[in-house]
Amino acid sequence: MKLLCLLFILTSPLFSQSPVVKKIKFIGNHSASSPKLQSLIRTREALPLREDVLNDDAHRILNFYQSKLFYLASIDSIVRTFNGDSSETSVVFFITENRPIKVDSMSIEGVEFFLPKAVYDVWNLTGQTFDPVILEENLQNLLSLYERNGFPFAHIEVTGIHLYSCDEMPLMRIQLAVNEGTLVTVRKITTAGQTETKEPILLRELNLQLPMRYDQKAIDDAVMRLKKLSFIQNVAEPELLYLDDSSFALKIQIAEGNANTIDGVAGYVPKQPNTDEKGYFTGLFNLSFQNLFGSARQLDVRWQKKNRYSQDFYLAYTEPWVLNYPVNLGFSIQQIVQDTTYVERSFGIDGSVLLGRNTRGLFGGKQKIIDPAGWTNSFLFNIPSATFYSGYIGFSYDTRDDRINPRSGFFYKTLLEYGKKDETFFTEIADGADTLQINGVPVVGKFVKQKLSTQKISIDVETYWPVTRRFVVFNGTHGWVYKTPQSIVPYSEQFLFGGLNDLRGYTEDFYNGTRIGWNNFELRWLTSPQSRIFIFWDAGYYYRKAYAPSDQTRVITENGWPMGYGFGIRFQTRLGLFALDYGLGKDDPFNNGKVHFGIATQF
Known part of the structure; x- marks a missing residue:
């Protein structure tokens, strides 16, 4: 119970x-x-x-x-x-609930170097609602004021916070004490850790005039300039060293990266069934010296064979800090063989001038010659024989935190190019004085020479958002426009895009137009400082005017919005940086994707 x-x-x-x-x-x-x-x-x-x-x-x-x-x-x-x-x-x-606390008064002791107004301009919460985050930001602003004006050892302490009320309003009084420390004058700068680069080259890039009153912002800007050099892997936080003459030296530890790069890609296209054409090789070879003889001079050589009939050769040299001014000047020569239609040769001079921590002004000029593969091809494919002279100006803004695998930052570049061209082409007219044999058929017409103006505008924007330490969202948007008085712009003057560097899922230079644009969106997972895996989605746009296929006297507009998607990987191997992308074009089945791969070897 x-x-x-x-x-x-x-x-x-x-x-x-x-x-x-x-x-x-x-x-x-x-x-x-x-x-x-x-x-x-x-x-x-x-x-x-x-x-x-x-x-x-x-x-x-x-x-x-x-x-x-x-x-x-x-x-x-x-x-x-x-x-x-x-x-x-x-x-x-x-x-x-009670009311939020209002800052009623503030006082600060120990300020000797600055006038009170200068201090209160960067640190004054009187009349504001008390917010610890804003208080911390204002304290950091005050410390930055000292660090920019020669006091890197300044120390600020909150000595009192008093609460009281008036008419049921909670009020606060904040008291601070400043220890300004020693006024620091930097009389010497040394670098350590570099093995190839000459120290005067690094000091020149820092661009700090000695003696100088310690300025944290100027030093941060100088360090950022070093980090953006292609042959510098890392720059440690500068260290202040006390000298015997009661002044200070700035020591900067440098870690050099591999300044020289070899990129190589090779492929073979076998003989097609039921044809007499033999198989052929395609490939890309790129040799780049980013720190020639330890002087920051650059030399780039590139050769690429896209298919049986197309190839590209490029040579460029850049001289940094011309006459010890923050101006870089370079020249380049290039020859492009485009199928069996034309050969393009160009010579260019390019320059940039440092305008700020992240900003550069861009300028240059170019001469370009288009030589069609015979007047028959010139007539059939609308490729005049032409010579161009052009000049451009622009600027770039770059806050990316790494050259190879950025985690955060923003990149913007815009160029405006204006030019003139002299061209010669054959046009068909009944009473022409010249005759051209087209596939054995005589075509009567005449050769025309004319001078025209040209304009190019390009905009490139890249943004990197760090979601976590390893997960990064990337988006790049690009737009190019070409203008001439002609209703039909020759193919040799149009922009070509498609392939690994812009619109993945398509073969190289698959699309052309006088107005093109593309957007690259990637979700990246960084596996190491130089490696990542990602998925991507690319979208493009092209616009051009052309003759109607059925009526060569009628002009039509051709445009489209191609898209591609896929995945890719970049990782470090003993041979170098391995790159592999697999892309699918719009409406492509999975087994019809395009594979792009390569190995970048640095030494």
Whole structure:
């Protein structure tokens, strides 16, 4: 009988389970709605009441009020009201919000170098609602003021925070003490760690004039310039060293990267069935010296064979800091053989001038010659024999934190090019004085010479968003426009795009147009400083005017929005940086994708 009574007591609702929450109510909340507070807590109606969860809910509510700057908010009590058999309960939170604290006055001691106004211009919260985040930002601004004006050892301490009220308004008085430290003059700069680069080259890139009063912003800008050199892998935080003459030296530790690069890609296209054409090789070879003889001079050589009849050769040299000014000048020569239609030869001079920490002005000029493969091809494919002379100006802005695998930053580049061209072409007219044999058929016409103006505009934007330490979202947008007075722009003057560097999922230079644009979106997972895996989605646009296939006297507009998607990988091997992309064009089946791969070897 006693055992049965004990079992009855243990299994009754009063002892076997917590009461169920029937209703939750908030009293005293004016700045936050009851539904908002309800969404913050874990206690729910129709669920059993747990005291540990209820205590946690109180902390959640107070943390929310503090995030809204109600630092004096409190929960006075949490009242639980039970029904007759204690199986259900109602919970009421009694809240006192109080008002946000207002900063009534501020005082600062120990300021000797600056006038009071200069200090209060960067640090003054009087009349504002107290916010610890804003207080911390203002303290950092004050420290930065000292660091930019020769006081890297300045120290700021909050010596007092006093709370009081006036007319029921909570007020605060903040007291600070500044220890300005020693006024630092930098009389010497040394670098360490480099093995190939000459120290004067690095000091020149720093562009700091000695002696100089210590300026943290100027030093940060100088370090960033070093980091952006293609042959520098890392730059440590500069170190201040005390000299015997009561002045200081700045020591900068350098870690050089591999300044020279060889990129090589090779492929073979076998003989096609039922044809007499033999198989052929395709490939790409790129040799780049980014720090020639340790002087930061650059030499680039590139050769590429895209198919049986097309190839590209490019040679460029850049001289940095011409006459010891922050101006880089270079020249380039290039020859492009485009199928069996024409040969393009160009000679260019390119320059850039440093305008700021992340900004460069761009300028240059070019001569380009288009030589069609005979007048027959010139007539059939609308490729005049032409000579171009052009010049351009522009600027770039670059805040990317790494050259190979950026985690964050922004890149912008725009160019405006204006030019003139002299061209000669054959046009068909009944009373022409010249005759051209086209596939054995004589075509009567005449050769025409004309001079025209040209314009090019290009914009390139790249953005990197770090989601986590390894997960990065990348988006790149590019747009190019070419203008001439002609209704039909020759193929040799149009932009070509498609392939690995712009629109993946298509063969190289698959599309052409006088207006083109493309967007590259990637979700990247960084596996190491030089490696990553990613998925991508590319979208492009092209626009051009052409003759109608059925009527060569009628001009039509051709445009389109091609898209590609796929995945890729970059990773470091003993041979170099391995690159592999697999892309699918719009409406392509999975087994019809395009594979792009290569190996970049550095030494």
